[in-house]
Amino acid sequence: MESVMNNPAANAATARPTAWRRALRNRNVRLGGGVVLFWIVCAIAGPWVWSTDPFQQSLAARMLPAVWDARGNWAHPLGTDHLGRDVLARLLHGARISLAIGFGAAGIGALIGVTLGACAGFHGGRTDRAIGFVLACKLAMPGMLLAMSLIYFLSPSVLTVIAVIGMLHWTLYLIVTRSATQRIRQLDYVRASRVAGASSGRIIVSDILPNLSSVILVVFSFEAGAAILAEAALSFLGVGVPSPNPSWGLMIAEGKAAMLLRPSLVIVPGTALFVLVAGINMLGDGLRDAIQPGARE
Amino acid sequence: MRSSPAPGSRTMALLDIEGLRIDIDTPSGSVSAVRDLDLRVEAGECVGIVGESGSGKSLTALSVLRLLPRGARLTATRMNLDGEDLLALDEAGLARRVRGRKVGFVFQEPMTALNPVYSVGRQLAETMQLHGTATRREAWRRGIEMLERVGIPDPQGRMHAYPHELSGGQRQRVVIAAALMNRPALLIADEPTTALDVTIQAQIMALLADLQRELRMGMLLISHNLAVVAAAADRVAVMYAGEVVETAPARSIFADPRHPYTRGLLGALPGLDGTGTGAVLTTIPGVVATYHGTPAGCVFAERCDIAAAPCRTTRPPETWSAPGHASRCLRLDAIGAPAAQAAPRPERSVGEPVLVASGVTRTYRQRRGGWRRATELTALDGVSLTVRAGETLAIVGESGCGKSTLARVLLGLERPDDGSVVVGGEYLSALSGPARARLVQLVFQDPFGSLNPARDVHAAVRHPLDLQRGLDLAERNARASEVLDRVGLPRRLHHAWPGQLSGGQRQRVAIARALVTGPALIVCDEPTSALDVSVQAQILNLLLELRERERLSLLLITHDLAVVAHMADRIAVMQQGRIVESGDARQILQAPRHTYTRTLLAATPRLPAHAAREAQPRMALA
Amino acid sequence: MWNFLLQRALLALAVALATSAVTFALLNLSIDPAAALVGDTDDPLVVEQVRKQLGLDRPATVRYAEWLQRLAAGDLGESYVLRQPVLEVFAQHAPVTLKLAFLSLLVTVLVAVPLGIAAAARPDSAWDRLSLTLAAALQASPNFWLGLVFILFFAVHLGWLPVSGDQTWANFVLPALILGTASVPNVMRLTRSGLIDVLQADFIRTARAKGYTGWALLRRHALRNALLPVVGVLAVTLGNSLGGSMVTEVVFAMNGLGRLALNSVLTGDIPTLQMLVLLMALVFVGVTFMADLLNAWLDPRIRVN
Amino acid sequence: MTMAPERASAARAPDAPLVAAFTRELLTLDNFNSTSRDNEIISLLIDDALFYIDPQTKQPVPLIAASYAMPDPLTLDVTIRDDVTFHDGRPVEAADVAYTFQTLLKPGNTALKAGAFALWLASVETVSDKVVRFHMKQPNPLALHSLSTAGRVVPRGTYDDPDAPGGINAQAQANRMIGAGPYRVVSFLPGRELVIERYDGYRSDSPKGAPSVARMQFRIIPDPATQAAEVMAGGVHWTYGLPTDIVEEVASTGRAQAMSSPSMRIGYLIPDAAGRAGEHALRDPRVREALSLAIDRDLIVKQLVRGGGKPAYTPCLPAQFGCPQDVPQPHYDPARAKALLAEAGYASGLRLDLWASREKEPLEAVVEMWRSVGVNANLRLVKSPAMNKARDENSLNLYFENNGSVGIADVGAILPGQFGRGAPSDWHHDEALYPLVEGLLQTTDAQERLALARSAITRINEQTYWIPLYEFTQNFLLAPDLEYVQSDDGMPRLFLARWRQ
Ligand SMILES: Nc1ncnc2c1ncn2[C@@H]1O[C@H](COP(=O)(O)OP(=O)(O)OP(=O)(O)O)[C@@H](O)[C@H]1O
Ligand SMILES: Nc1ncnc2c1ncn2[C@@H]1O[C@H](COP(=O)(O)OP(=O)(O)OP(=O)(O)O)[C@@H](O)[C@H]1O
């Protein structure tokens, strides 16, 4: 039956009333999106506004407390770290790196996972089984272990860390893309494209992928959060972002040694990480809630 | 709906609803889905509700059990069932005393109405156990009994089956059996057969009628299919945009429709006798409107061709034209006799063959996991057919007989294992994708799946041209716009997104997309079965018009014999991958030779004019 | 059925071999086991001794071929570091991780599933928001950090539980909580969204029309359907936590497989790593297989094949 | 984080067990087959060697040996005491000593320390019940030191195994150690836990003193923060090697005592002066010197290393014999560093990769100091297996290394091993330097050795083959009621621990 039609022809057909508009009305999307946006603005503008050099050490002024401590001062609002570097400057600079890691790694994961998933879902049969095997291998392999050997092997740098984390976080994309592709492949518009003479590749690129974008974005948001945390764990094990680059994960791992004396060294980047990841996840939750019901409309 | 204009003569009805109003909170505001609705069902009576999609039929039915969607608010002045005040019952009370006990409910989708992880037996027995009306063992026995009653073979064994092991028709029978376990006083059936084959639809409808009579149940039958309602109901209510616009005994509503909407619906139905082939159907322009708040005037005014100024400001009162026959229209006087269907078009000439398929065979290998031998399924078995220029060939047959497979092969989407397909003088298998696209195109059943939600209308229509070589963008754009004009899509919708279109509009876009490459043949796989009658009429008219104007050949695949009768020049009947009968449409419809064709014809419900029950009315009106 | 089992076994083997080959290649490319094994010295004499002791003077390909050959005979080799057959090493380290994995699975299930159900039963209610917030919070807390905070609070400050070690059950409480809560967000979300989906299904409307409401509706008609995908995710979680509790085991000084894996990377103990990867892959395939069986038992539609 | 005041603890019984924590796995008990510092600590507890390094004088004194004599520079006669017993009660005899070293010298022995003995020992024999004779290949000024740090004695036949290649099984004592030290092994789970108890048969007049703590348990806790938490919670009583920050902050809660001492471990950078990794700016001595001069070692030590750390300006420690400090030293002079770089043609800057596997913070400080003289260094912190691989494949040209001289206060314990021909850390390939450092192990004449060492160190500093940084600090966290003294040779002697009453 022609399902619920809200007199659609009546509204002016200019914008695209797809899931996006519904998403923008979602509370979680707004809140999470606001948080993410806040950090993006911080990452871009922060280092200009607070222009202290995040790498400038001052060994004589190490581990100064933050302003809320009686001994703190406004020269270093969040205090200094174990090498006397300004924590606020590092936090802002770290936002760039952590966001780069989150988005970069999630992007690489998306590239791998979506490509594999779309191929598996679209071609099915032998291709599907081969990709399923790769997936089983990936799932069966301890990820941390892979990460460590890979980071040894490639030289450690922010880019390496992004690449390695990306290479470890594509399974969810694959699974989601594969099943969504299987579903979409059956739809009549794909058949219509075939009838119009489109090749498989063209169908995947122009018919299937655009319709996966919302699901992929949801996975992307979760993976971005996971990637930021994965970097923190790698830093804990000593194979994360190379210092002196101030990623938040590294700041936590470094601050851990002075956790009792200067809890703020852990709490400040920890809170930043928490807020960002929680924001990203909230965004993802919201997007999924907004996109899932009646995915067709 | 009062069965009589005299308020004093109210008898105790089984179901008595008065002043029902349902509002639904949506993100874009509160929608008034049902307004000021009265409905009575007497014991042993079958009341039908018809109306276009979105007119509020399901909500009305669900409101009896208060199973409304989240955000729906229900108010009513009276809502009695069997003497009990439903409005006074809370959720728990309703669940305990009404749902599944006094009222049984049959839903539209048999495929999903049963829980896939539990056995049929459990889902039958639980209805009684839940209400404590029987012990486990008694419930089980009654389950078997009911399965037998609804005509499922080996009921004892089937109790242990899971839903996926049953066919759609069997599942619907199980759903009916489950609804009847506690011998309810009222059975509500919401589109019980829409998803089923015609033959099975006939069986299920007959079953429901039998059961209703046998158990002396009241029944509320909801369907968008006028013929189905005509065959089963004692009284009919026509709903439009949340209101009952006309209510009458079944016989008189079809014989003497009063409301312009009812007349529109009836006029839009193609006839089955084959005499009307090619005639233009009457249509109702536009789609059902949604109201936020109570409309000032007649809800149908927007689409009514005889609407006058007062129609938009004054709410029409209920007018009684005969005992039991009421309608809400201010312009009853302006309505003449029911519009006679226009005269059939002259005989048309057919030309050269555009498509010749010979001996097409397609088998599917079904892997059953592991190394077990794959089983073979012959979906097409030596099918040969010819379609000539300007001709419409209809392919009919039961579900799973291979119609869609044939369509896919003819479109080059799938290669036949054997046999050949020649289109426009060229072997299909030798053509490139874009070259093929200039010869054959297709229109689908599901208007919602046929458009890529990520492309706007114009881009969707242009897409096949994008894949052709040698046309620059301006040319392609111009051609797409031109085709969209030709299918009658308003200009303001040329750049709309599919999500903003109604089903009929989508189908127009799909047809435009099929036309844009200028093909010789268009394959239409169930082009209207997902559409309302009024919209179906629009689409059929469009196809007919295009056929005339562009000398298009159509290959029409459908279940609906009325559509076939209306459109087809020739008919091919398929069964199990083979063409069992083919020939001139009129001849086959009037004198079918193959048994399967006869069954198909017999199962197709007809309006009272053709129905046998017309002769022996069994209405019991107050 | 036998066909199916055989197929699964072959798949497990293929996965295990593929992963072990990747591990071997990666490790040989990134570290020098001999240099890693000597420890606190870089005295070339000592390094030479190590090479001789372990036969590392031969090319990696030869060593891998040998490893395969011995594997065919059922011999997984001997740890470079502990100088014991790796299977013995596995047997020593497995119990800790097994306990940890099952306890944390228990934590996950006991926390995530009820929360998910409560959230789905009334979307957008206070419960729902609380659960989602909790999930976001848990997901955003790095494991090691949470571990240290828990240690400081529960073990040092309150003195309720031991700080580290793996000797008594009390030792497992904190790590299982940490590891278990790590997968709570995912499982909870999945339970929630699965149940929300199921509650919108047609058969739920049928069940309501039969008279089911409230808890009975959830229990008798919705839960089984909603938990089907959860089972698969739990299996993957379990499979991963058997090999992946590295950080937790380090923080809590537990001697399980995660620690063993980490140390093996740090010391270039290739045979142990090979064994770990091989067994983990088998375990993983095994666990997911069990999940499939469980799902087949829960879902008659799968049972057919 | 606020901490509850320490829970009142009743005075500990004098023989209460002591729990010590190690960061890394303890894999074997056999010090001959290990190079880890943890094994040295354990070996001092469960083994007695022929000699013992006196923590005050840092000189070898007889331990199992009663006396020794050197009839000629290539012969060492050691007379052993008659009151020393193995933990199984058997007396230690000359035959056990001879067996121990003969086994080490067998060509097929794969024990990790076997090769080191084979360098200077030719053969060992018994002269009588109580006298063992060592024949040396060359005069060895550090012979007694070697016999102190690695000269423990095992019962005859310990390693014999007819099935093993060469008849020796180097692993024989990995798990079941029979020693002659003040403690004996109760149980050992490799990689997990070791429990030892006071050996009652231990002689009371040993230079090691009489052990006090009755029982010790060694646990492996990899994460320093967890170790600190354990000490605070009272689950661990002795731990070493924690970062200064952690030690200080834990001590500030009053739940543990902090202790820092010198470590006799020096940290330094090795530049690729020889061009092992190809042509590079570091081939230029001016660049190397500039790098060294640009480092403010005092600041690093004062602010980051702290504890018992000291700045280092020579490739050896001042506490070591033969390590003069009146040689040219690279004292902090950023202006000169800049000038040197400009002279060498790097006025506009220089890019470097600095590899390291530990000491992250001080090295970050170094990198920052270099930055201010225009050297842009990228700190590549990897685990040591990865760094060693890069080093051995000549794919790095500047790395951080450290050396603890096995606690021996003599330059002979560090210079030959670091600068000798073919050493992995030989990145100078300076023909003039080889004879100087190798001579340190070939002559016993103290004056001659001093002269050799001075020339070698001068040459190394002039050419900046090393960029010495600082002496490490040795940090301990102790239970509040544990008495423990640490010698400044950096070698923990746990048998000296006792509960404060
Ligand atoms: N869950 C809902 N949320 C918002 N509006 C709804 C919802 N369900 C129904 N409606 C509105 O109520 C109106 C009537 O819906 P209903 O399902 O009763 O129509 P129907 O006549 O049964 O149509 P169909 O033939 O398509 O089943 C629709 O126009 C729709 O806009
Ligand atoms: N890709 C496929 N693989 C295996 N079997 C298939 C495949 N496609 C169709 N079949 C089988 O071929 C037979 C014919 O299917 P087809 O879709 O052509 O039927 P149909 O007549 O269009 O039915 P309906 O009226 O329900 O659309 C069916 O039994 C179907 O199960």
Ligand SMILES: [Mg+2]
């Ligand atoms: Mg409906």
Ligand SMILES: [Mg+2]
């Ligand atoms: Mg079909």
